[in-house]
Amino acid sequence: MAQAVLESFVQQPIFRTYLFYVAVLGIKMLLMSVLTAIQRFKNKAFANPEDAEPRKLKVKVNEDVERVRRAHLNDLENIPVFIIVCLVYLTTNPSAIVASALIRVFTAARILHTLVYAVVVIPQPARALAWIAGYVITIYMSITSILHYLA
Structure with a gap:
């Protein structure tokens, strides 16, 4: 029974989007170690x-x-929290369009954050704006989930 529920959940397009972008974020975090070694x-x-x-x-x-x-x-402080909160958010049956957009924008914001902080080094407020975008998305998903399960 639990396996059938999990399999049906994984077949949903929004969950597949989530899994794809979690993998992208995982690769991004792993590449940060390589970038550190290159700089060293x-x-x-x-x-x-x-x-x-x-x-x-x-x-x-x-x-x-x-x-x-x-x-x-900064990735280690923000990405794991997003992964957990987003998973909970997806259980609230959100709009697939909104959820997909939030996941994509968060991922783009984290990549942009690294680019402006450690690769190209663009002055503030570029880094702050990239960080705030991801932070606001995580807060939104958290509050939406809390309100959903509070009811």
């Missing part, structure tokens, strides 16, 4: 002595590396 090698800025010593370098901090790390930490 490019700037010869290693965090651990065992990484620096074979290259005859000293441990050092570099702003380009730190920008990528901060962007990655």
